[in-house]
Amino acid sequence: MKYILTSIMMMLYLSAFGQEKDSLQTDTIKTQNLSDVTITSRRTGTRKMGGAVNGVMINKEELFKAACCNLGESFTTNPSVDVNYSDAATGAKQIKLLGLSGTYVQMLTENLPNFRGAAAPYALDYVPGPWMSGIQVSKGASSVKNGYESITGQIDVEYLKPDDEEGVTLNLYGNTKSRMDANADANIHLNSQLSTELLAHYQDDYGHHDENDDGFLDQANVRQWNLQNRWHYRGYNFIFHGGISMMKEKREGGQTEHHYKIGIETNRYEGYMKHAFILDPAHGTNIAVMTNLSMHQLEANYGHKHYDVNQKNAYTQMLFETNFTKQHSLSAGLSLNYDYLNRDEKETTPGIYAQYTYNLNDKVVAMAGLRADHSSRYGTFVTPRFHLKLTPNEIVSLRLSVGKGYRTVWALAENNYLLASGRQLVIDDLKQEQAWNSGISSSFYIPILGKTLKLNAEYYHTHFNRQAVIDYDSNPTEIRITNLDGKSYSNTFQIDASYLLLEGMELTVAWRLNDVKSTYGGKLMEKPLTSRYKGLVTASYKTPLGIWQFDATLQLNGGGRMPTPVDGLWEERFHAYEQVSAQITRWFRHFSVYIGGENLSGFRQKQPIINAADPWSSTFDPTMVWGPVHGAMFYAGIRVNIGRL
Amino acid sequence: MLTAMVALAKDIKTVVLKTQPEMHCESCEKKIKGNLRFEKGIKNIITDLKTKTVTIEYDADKTNVQNIIKGFKKIKYEATEVKKDKSKK
Numbered sequence: 001m002k003y004i005l006t007s008i009m010m011m012l013y014l015s016a017f018g019q020e021k022d023s024l025q026t027d028t029i030k031t032q033n034l035s036d037v038t039i040t041s042r043r044t045g046t047r048k049m050g051g052a053v054n055g056v057m058i059n060k061e062e063l064f065k066a067a068c069c070n071l072g073e074s075f076t077t078n079p080s081v082d083v084n085y086s087d088a089a090t091g092a093k094q095i096k097l098l099g100l101s102g103t104y105v106q107m108l109t110e111n112l113p114n115f116r117g118a119a120a121p122y123a124l125d126y127v128p129g130p131w132m133s134g135i136q137v138s139k140g141a142s143s144v145k146n147g148y149e150s151i152t153g154q155i156d157v158e159y160l161k162p163d164d165e166e167g168v169t170l171n172l173y174g175n176t177k178s179r180m181d182a183n184a185d186a187n188i189h190l191n192s193q194l195s196t197e198l199l200a201h202y203q204d205d206y207g208h209h210d211e212n213d214d215g216f217l218d219q220a221n222v223r224q225w226n227l228q229n230r231w232h233y234r235g236y237n238f239i240f241h242g243g244i245s246m247m248k249e250k251r252e253g254g255q256t257e258h259h260y261k262i263g264i265e266t267n268r269y270e271g272y273m274k275h276a277f278i279l280d281p282a283h284g285t286n287i288a289v290m291t292n293l294s295m296h297q298l299e300a301n302y303g304h305k306h307y308d309v310n311q312k313n314a315y316t317q318m319l320f321e322t323n324f325t326k327q328h329s330l331s332a333g334l335s336l337n338y339d340y341l342n343r344d345e346k347e348t349t350p351g352i353y354a355q356y357t358y359n360l361n362d363k364v365v366a367m368a369g370l371r372a373d374h375s376s377r378y379g380t381f382v383t384p385r386f387h388l389k390l391t392p393n394e395i396v397s398l399r400l401s402v403g404k405g406y407r408t409v410w411a412l413a414e415n416n417y418l419l420a421s422g423r424q425l426v427i428d429d430l431k432q433e434q435a436w437n438s439g440i441s442s443s444f445y446i447p448i449l450g451k452t453l454k455l456n457a458e459y460y461h462t463h464f465n466r467q468a469v470i471d472y473d474s475n476p477t478e479i480r481i482t483n484l485d486g487k488s489y490s491n492t493f494q495i496d497a498s499y500l501l502l503e504g505m506e507l508t509v510a511w512r513l514n515d516v517k518s519t520y521g522g523k524l525m526e527k528p529l530t531s532r533y534k535g536l537v538t539a540s541y542k543t544p545l546g547i548w549q550f551d552a553t554l555q556l557n558g559g560g561r562m563p564t565p566v567d568g569l570w571e572e573r574f575h576a577y578e579q580v581s582a583q584i585t586r587w588f589r590h591f592s593v594y595i596g597g598e599n600l601s602g603f604r605q606k607q608p609i610i611n612a613a614d615p616w617s618s619t620f621d622p623t624m625v626w627g628p629v630h631g632a633m634f635y636a637g638i639r640v641n642i643g644r645l
Numbered sequence: 646m647l648t649a650m651v652a653l654a655k656d657i658k659t660v661v662l663k664t665q666p667e668m669h670c671e672s673c674e675k676k677i678k679g680n681l682r683f684e685k686g687i688k689n690i691i692t693d694l695k696t697k698t699v700t701i702e703y704d705a706d707k708t709n710v711q712n713i714i715k716g717f718k719k720i721k722y723e724a725t726e727v728k729k730d731k732s733k734k
Contacts, residue, residue, distance in 0.1 A: 545687065547682060
């Protein structure tokens with residue numbers, strides 16, 4: 001939606017986004033003239049978003065710092081989000097934002113809610129990296145425009161646009177863990193107003209790697225076909241975006257020689273359209289109608305356990321936006337969300353919202369939103385959210401936010417990978433989750449030695465009133481998804497700084513502390529499998545004309561609590577570990593080549609699968625993953641640009 | 646040491662150019678920088694949207710203004726010099 005409305009909203013706060021028409025061979029050297037002084041500096045890979053919400057835009061430059069085969073691999077070079085494996089046998093991955101699991105982050109594509117329920121465990125693999133033009137990560141209570149669900153934040157994926165410069169891009173990638181990726185994007189402008197685009201992806205993991213000799217594949221072999229067709233029309237007072245996509249994936253894991261096998265087959269179909277009718281360009285007055293439909297068919301086998309689901313989701317939203325004056329703007333709308341998993345698991349939720357923004361010369365931006373929704377399962381509920389941004393001068397800005405979020409839990413669909421565990425999976429009659437999130441963040445732009453030190457500090461607190469808790473601790477023979485009975489909260493503090501150390505060389509340093517606790521079996525305990533802290537150092541150097549690029553990242557992940565040990569099969573806590581990755585890119589006029597390595601220090605969790613010797617026992621468990629499951633990996637790739645100047 | 650002396654001996658010149666069509670947005674800047682950097686002898690490219698000019702530093706032993714203008718033609722821009730070359734010490 002942001003893209004649709006860029007032209008009409010840019011006067012407020014989105015002025016930079018309309019310029020994101022990157023081709024592959026673009027430069028990242030930005031020149032600015034201040035009176036008679038010329039300053040040449042590298043354009044950074046991430047930048048703070050404008051507006052009252054604390055957000056970061058991860059752009060193409062950042063995504064080029066690593067291979068970024070898919071969305072899940074796009075956060076390794078920056079401190080915005082953590083991505084962890086949640087299951088060693090299936091390769092399910094989970095985002096962690098503000099110390100909490102990915103289900104509390106609302107996933108959006110093109111600013112429409114997506115990847116709900118059954119799609120959640122493997123969703124990070126469903127967005128190929130070369131398809132993305134950028135990712136927006138918003139922390140804390142977000143806008144009420146996209147619903148009531150975001151509790152810790154939102155991640156919005158922006159795909160390449162049909163109206164970008166015409167041409168074709170091909171990307172081929174291969175790594176030493178027997179994975180190959182092939183991607184293509186092509187777009188054509190049919191006339192001055194209408195353009196279309198085709199995105200294609202194929203990946204194949206064909207190896208049988210078992211580095212720790214536990215008899216299990218270190219990671220699932222995934223074969224995926226993914227195709228998307230997008231359209232864009234821009235008239236005088238009407239803008240249309242639409243598209244369809246389909247994905248087929250086969251995921252195979254388990255024992256390399258014996259009979260315990262995991263097989264997951266997925267077919268996913270999506271369609272979306274967004275219409276914006278511009279009524280008064282001078283005041284940014286417009287009405288937009290947006291719809292997203294998806295069908296997610298999943299057939300999963302975990303040893304002898306079987307799970308099938310065919311989830312259908314329909315979401316539609318109509319919104320009205322206007323800027324009464326430069327200071328006062330309003331957004332109001334209606335929405336309808338429908339989820340159907342089976343006869344017992346379905347929900348229809350109509351909603352209404354209004355959001356008012358006060359902007360005093362960009363020095364004070366206050367945004368207050370309120371929405372009311374009615375769930376066919378849980379009745380009516382109200383979502384208030386408030387954001388304030390203060391920018392007293394060019395050096396400092398301060399953001400405050402507070403807001404409530406709700407979530408309907410599709411427990412088995414969202415956590416079906418837990419069926420891989422030998423424990424019995426028990427799901428109680430769950431209530432709707434409900435949490436408050438509040439936060440404060442500050443940004444400083446401090447001039448030092450002719451360059452700017454960008455310093456950010458933020459603190460967020462999330463407090464659950466109702467939560468579906470995944471309890472490994474109360475009973476050693478079961479994993480119980482149950483209603484919270486007691487306290488559950490998360491405190492996170494992060495500080496990060498980036499500085500242009502030398503001409504073309506940027507250094508980023510970040511540190512985050514997590515204090516996440518929940519009540520398990522009546523006892524307030526540290527959330528298991530969650531690192532207590534994370535440190536990150538990245539260095540990126542680009543030669544003056546941007547022909548060579550060198551990137552390196554060091555991550556330090558803190559230790560944390562393991563679920564209560566059973567029969568001494570594992571330790572009470574896991575320890576801290578480091579990860580190093582590096583990449584070299586050489587740019588040519590019409591193509592670029594890159595080589596790199598991940599997890600170069602070779603650290604891996606020694607026993608990612610508990611009791612791997614007996615996969616049919618109740619103590620078998622591949623779901624207690626806290627670190628890398630495979631050692632050092634090297635890769636190489638090429639991006640070829642045809643037709644784009 | 647020898648390399649440094651050779652580098653010092655390079656004949657680095659600067660030329661300021663205007664383009665047709667005019668460079669009016671960040672996308673134009675990217676296209677010009679993204680392509681001209683691969684022309685032989687180019688050492689630095691500075692674009693200025695305010696004055697719509699491109700300032701190019703080049704090694705005069707390897708290229709000249711005419712070759713740079715040909716480089717602009719490859720990406721469908723007509724470039725004209727707005728200043729005389731100025732040697733850089």
